[in-house]
Amino acid sequence: MANMISDDLRGLLSERHVDSPVARVVRALSGHGAVSAAQIARTTGLARSTVSTILSDLKRSSLVVEVETRSPGVGRPAIAHSLNPEAGTCLGVLLGRNEARVVLADVAHNVIADVAIPLERDYRPEKATRVIKQTIDNIYKEHSLPFSGLLGVGFAVSGAIAANGRILRGASIPGWSGVDLRATFEPALQKPIFADKESNCAALAEMMWGAAVGVEDFVLFKHDVTIGGAIVANGRVLSGYAGTAGEVGHIMLNPHGDLCSCGNRGCLELECGGSQMISVAERRGGRSLTLPILVQEALAGDIGLRRLIEDAGDVAGRGLATVGTLFNPRMIVISGALAAADDILLAPMRASYGKYTLVKSGDVDGDLPTFVVGKFLDNDNCLGAVGLVLRHHGRLI
Numbered sequence: 100m101a102n103m104i105s106d107d108l109r110g111l112l113s114e115r116h117v118d119s120p121v122a123r124v125v126r127a128l129s130g131h132g133a134v135s136a137a138q139i140a141r142t143t144g145l146a147r148s149t150v151s152t153i154l155s156d157l158k159r160s161s162l163v164v165e166v167e168t169r170s171p172g173v174g175r176p177a178i179a180h181s182l183n184p185e186a187g188t189c190l191g192v193l194l195g196r197n198e199a200r201v202v203l204a205d206v207a208h209n210v211i212a213d214v215a216i217p218l219e220r221d222y223r224p225e226k227a228t229r230v231i232k233q234t235i236d237n238i239y240k241e242h243s244l245p246f247s248g249l250l251g252v253g254f255a256v257s258g259a260i261a262a263n264g265r266i267l268r269g270a271s272i273p274g275w276s277g278v279d280l281r282a283t284f285e286p287a288l289q290k291p292i293f294a295d296k297e298s299n300c301a302a303l304a305e306m307m308w309g310a311a312v313g314v315e316d317f318v319l320f321k322h323d324v325t326i327g328g329a330i331v332a333n334g335r336v337l338s339g340y341a342g343t344a345g346e347v348g349h350i351m352l353n354p355h356g357d358l359c360s361c362g363n364r365g366c367l368e369l370e371c372g373g374s375q376m377i378s379v380a381e382r383r384g385g386r387s388l389t390l391p392i393l394v395q396e397a398l399a400g401d402i403g404l405r406r407l408i409e410d411a412g413d414v415a416g417r418g419l420a421t422v423g424t425l426f427n428p429r430m431i432v433i434s435g436a437l438a439a440a441d442d443i444l445l446a447p448m449r450a451s452y453g454k455y456t457l458v459k460s461g462d463v464d465g466d467l468p469t470f471v472v473g474k475f476l477d478n479d480n481c482l483g484a485v486g487l488v489l490r491h492h493g494r495l496i
């Protein structure tokens with residue numbers, strides 16, 4: 100039964116059927132999880148009566164189930180619709196600096212498993228393929244799930260990915276620049292492969308499950324050892340022609356600044372990135388530090404480390420102001436290790452953003468965006484990789 104359901108679903112989710120009303124409803128459910136008929140009508144642009152008829156048909160064929168959702172506070176539970184969790188599964192895989200991570204979820208957006216695989220710093224594609232396949236096999240066995248129900252595998256990579264599936268220069272896993280992801284993983288997995296850079300995946304996770312649910316225009320700012328970013332406009336993550344859109348860490352702030360790994364000078368990442376902050380803090384304290392410890396000690400009241408984070412927020416806000424002028428977001432989601440500093444970072448960031456961007460606070464044209472900390476500081480990349488499959492974003496063909 101489960102196999103038959105997922106065969107139908109695979110068909111409905113494929114690009115060939117993109118314009119049929121039924122496929123539009125299925126894809127709205129796949130992308131948004133449990134939603135009301137009214138929300139589906141809004142997302143798909145279909146008439147409410149058409150949506151109701153389609154939902155009844157899909158329920159009869161067991162592709163869709165009714166679920167109760169309850170808003171926080173009082174009120175009766177509302178009826179929402181979701182894809183049948185038994186209709187299929189999706190995998191998200193993070194190819195990190197020295198680990199891979201695999202998240203398994205069903206098509207109703209429930210996370211079933213989350214497994215980290217430690218790897219040596221310079222791991223190769225062949226090794227990654229072997230251990231990831233082994234881990235996937237173990238997860239399906241452990242949860243007694245059919246591998247045939249797997250709809251696709253999404254990869255979050257620490258570098259931009261061209262439309263032909265190759266990882267572009269600048270990936271932070273040594274030796275992976277130029278690697279063809281599809282050719283590497285498809286023979287072993289035998290499933291459709293999706294891929295995007297880490298911060299685009301993080302934005303997708305926040306949009307589907309986290310701080311930016313229901314927000315169509317936002318910027319994700321990943322403030323960590325390096326700086327990443329993603330731009331979401333009209334509900335879509337921008338990839339750009341070469342897959343590098345949203346790389347806010349490489350906005351030029353100082354033409355006479357240090358040389359950056361990207362080959363330019365004075366990039367935002369060099370002016371306020373975690374790596375530079377750690378160097379300053381280590382020089383000051385005469386001991387080695389990590390970013391989470393730096394943040395922890397600032398939160399515990401170390402005035403010097405607070406100042407270091409405040410200054411980084413001020414510089415980051417200046418860079419983000421440029422992005423804000425161009426894209427006019429409603430929200431800025433801060434993720435990465437520094438996001439844990441919360442207002443120590445966010446308050447100066449918001450203040451300098453307001454100083455340098457076009458639309459000011461209380462303007463007749465609008466207001467400053469809301470600055471919020473992301474919901475998934477620990478596994479946003481990997482969760483978003485699952486989202487690549489559910490939203491059909493970043494498919495490698």
Ligand SMILES: [Zn+2]
Nearest residue numbers: 349359361366
């Ligand atoms: Zn740069």
